[in-house]
Amino acid sequence: MGKIQFQAESKRLLEMMINSIYSQKEVFLRELISNASDAIDKIYYKALTDENLIFNKEDYFIKIVPNKKDRTLRIIDTGIGMTREELETNLGIIAQSGSLAFKKENEIKDGHDIIGQFGVGFYAAFMVADVVTVISKALESDQAYKWESEGADGYTIVPSEKDEVGTEIILKIKENHDEESYDEYLDEYRLKAIIKKYSDFIRYPIKMDITGKRAIEGSENELEDYIEEQIINSMVPIWRKNKNELTEEDYTSFYHEKHYGFDQPLKHIHISADGTIRYNAILYIPENIPFDYYSKEFEKGLELYSNGVLIMNKCADLLPDYFSFVKGMVDSEDLSLNISREILQQDRQLQLIAKNINKKIKSELQSMLKNDREKYETFYQSFGRQLKFGVYNDFGTHKEVLQDLLMFYSSTEKKLVTLDDYVSRMPEDQKYIYYASGGSNERIAKLPQAELVAEKGYEILYFTDDIDEFAIKMLMKYKDKEFKSVSSADLGIDANENNQETEKEMNENKDLFDFMKKVLTEKVKDVRVSKRLRSHPVCLSSDGEVTIEMEKILNAMPD
Numbered sequence: 001m002g003k004i005q006f007q008a009e010s011k012r013l014l015e016m017m018i019n020s021i022y023s024q025k026e027v028f029l030r031e032l033i034s035n036a037s038d039a040i041d042k043i044y045y046k047a048l049t050d051e052n053l054i055f056n057k058e059d060y061f062i063k064i065v066p067n068k069k070d071r072t073l074r075i076i077d078t079g080i081g082m083t084r085e086e087l088e089t090n091l092g093i094i095a096q097s098g099s100l101a102f103k104k105e106n107e108i109k110d111g112h113d114i115i116g117q118f119g120v121g122f123y124a125a126f127m128v129a130d131v132v133t134v135i136s137k138a139l140e141s142d143q144a145y146k147w148e149s150e151g152a153d154g155y156t157i158v159p160s161e162k163d164e165v166g167t168e169i170i171l172k173i174k175e176n177h178d179e180e181s182y183d184e185y186l187d188e189y190r191l192k193a194i195i196k197k198y199s200d201f202i203r204y205p206i207k208m209d210i211t212g213k214r215a216i217e218g219s220e221n222e223l224e225d226y227i228e229e230q231i232i233n234s235m236v237p238i239w240r241k242n243k244n245e246l247t248e249e250d251y252t253s254f255y256h257e258k259h260y261g262f263d264q265p266l267k268h269i270h271i272s273a274d275g276t277i278r279y280n281a282i283l284y285i286p287e288n289i290p291f292d293y294y295s296k297e298f299e300k301g302l303e304l305y306s307n308g309v310l311i312m313n314k315c316a317d318l319l320p321d322y323f324s325f326v327k328g329m330v331d332s333e334d335l336s337l338n339i340s341r342e343i344l345q346q347d348r349q350l351q352l353i354a355k356n357i358n359k360k361i362k363s364e365l366q367s368m369l370k371n372d373r374e375k376y377e378t379f380y381q382s383f384g385r386q387l388k389f390g391v392y393n394d395f396g397t398h399k400e401v402l403q404d405l406l407m408f409y410s411s412t413e414k415k416l417v418t419l420d421d422y423v424s425r426m427p428e429d430q431k432y433i434y435y436a437s438g439g440s441n442e443r444i445a446k447l448p449q450a451e452l453v454a455e456k457g458y459e460i461l462y463f464t465d466d467i468d469e470f471a472i473k474m475l476m477k478y479k480d481k482e483f484k485s486v487s488s489a490d491l492g493i494d495a496n497e498n499n500q501e502t503e504k505e506m507n508e509n510k511d512l513f514d515f516m517k518k519v520l521t522e523k524v525k526d527v528r529v530s531k532r533l534r535s536h537p538v539c540l541s542s543d544g545e546v547t548i549e550m551e552k553i554l555n556a557m558p559d
């Protein structure tokens with residue numbers, strides 16, 4: 001049988017990945033072990049929901065077998081296996097979901113964000129192997145198949161022999177090059193260390209035959225080699241561990257292991273709830289915006305486990321939209337395994353967990369704001385916009401949650417400030433929280449409308465994001481202080497605005513004003529004398545709820 005060509009795009013992606021994505025080659029093992037673990041999860045889940053299938057925990061394991069003589073490394077699992085079709089679709093085409101097209105449009109330089117999100121972890125094997133062979137027998141199938149590939153130029157699939165259900169991956173480890181040595185991936189102690197480092201919490205045993213030395217029986221000091229099968233990993237999932245036992249690195253490597261992101265998480269939140277609802281959760285606030293975050297493809301959600309078994313990859317009900325950037329997982333003993341998507345939404349336990357998580361995220365963000373302002377600003381640069389959308393879309397109580405987390409650039413402080421900062425600095429005679437909208441801080445600073453407010457010495461919040469003013473309109477007030485655009489007709493500052501003096505000036509120049517109004521019919525509602533201008537001859541102001549800036553944004557929106 002001839003080779004089936006990888007799709008052209010796959011080929012390029014594969015080359016790109018092999019050359020640049022992983023900074024360390026050793027992670028190939030983490031990827032293959034995590035796939036093996038997923039495959040056992042799948043068969044376990046099936047057994048729990050199908051009474052014809054029995055899951056005997058002892059029968060499920062992952063085994064790593066290096067062989068220096070023929071330079072192979074085998075990763076064997078007793079998971080669900082793959083049919084011929086599955087070998088083809090799961091291993092044959094990378095990035096089916098159009099990630100490459102996306103990459104082209106958006107010029108992602110190193111492709112960091114693509115891996116994992118679209119499931120190309122398996123290909124990491126080619127970083128250390130010239131040939132990758134996968135022999136697999138699927139559950140409910142009599143025939144095993146062998147998939148084989150030498151990298152970018154394609155693969156073959158042929159029928160094969162295998163007794164047990166599961167998958168065996170055989171890596172033909174590369175020969176050493178001038179600068180690069182691959183021998184370490186055949187060394188049992190090195191492999192043991194890699195497994196410990198990345199896969200310690202995998203919940204199924206990862207076995208290896210380890211060679212030891214022992215005294216030959218009956219002799220004093222003569223040693224002999226012996227081989228002992230060891231379980232390398234501790235098998236306790238990280239979320240069940242005690243917080244004090246875990247280091248920052250443990251959390252970070254779990255974040256990477258799970259492909260939650262390739263950045264360093266800004267913060268992790270480890271919850272062990274033991275009250276009316278029992279659950280464990282590890283949540284992360286990423287540092288960077290996922291590349292698809294503001295696209296339709298982005299799906300929010302947390303991984304959901306029921307007593308250690310993964311039941312859903314992205315449980316959306318666990319996160320409100322305004323915290324959709326949060327990554328992580330939840331495990332609860334109190335959830336039923338047979339639960340379907342529809343039932344899940346109405347599940348009381350789940351709702352309680354969601355509520356609890358929401359509170360926790362908020363309080364963690366607040367404490368970050370209070371105790372590590374710099375970190376919070378990094379967070380806010382990435383996800384502040386989402387919080388503002390949250391305020392804007394509010395029909396309930398989000399506002400309460402979110403208003404204290406908002407920040408805007410301040411005219412007087414020349415940096416981001418919170419509403420609380422602003423209000424606590426307000427002079428007694430200042431009635432409103434002033435803001436000005438515009439394309440950039442520089443442009444806002446030059447607005448004629450802002451002159452009077454600035455001259456009074458009042459602080460002005462600069463709204464440079466389209467959503468800002470809309471969000472503030474929903475908020476209406478903060479600590480009983482209303483928001484006021486510097487371009488609104490009544491600024492609440494100068495009571496002289498409509499007094500006799502201006503009245504007089506208006507009357508004296510009635511013809512001029514009438515003429516201007518006539519020329520600008522349909523464009524303006526009125527033309528008036530104003531006391532607010534200092535160095536500028538004229539400015540626009542607005543009367544109603546919708547300010548000039550908002551009008552611009554609304555007009556720019558597609559119908």
Ligand code: ADP
Nearest residue numbers: 035036039079081082090119120121122123167
């Ligand atoms: P991901 O794990 O993110 O889906 P991978 O590239 O690591 O992406 O794997 C691709 C797919 O191949 C998996 O989703 C799974 O369906 C299949 N697969 C890989 N390894 C195994 C295995 N050991 N047993 C069963 N299926 C596997």
Ligand code: MG
Nearest residue numbers: 031035121122
């Ligand atoms: Mg994988």
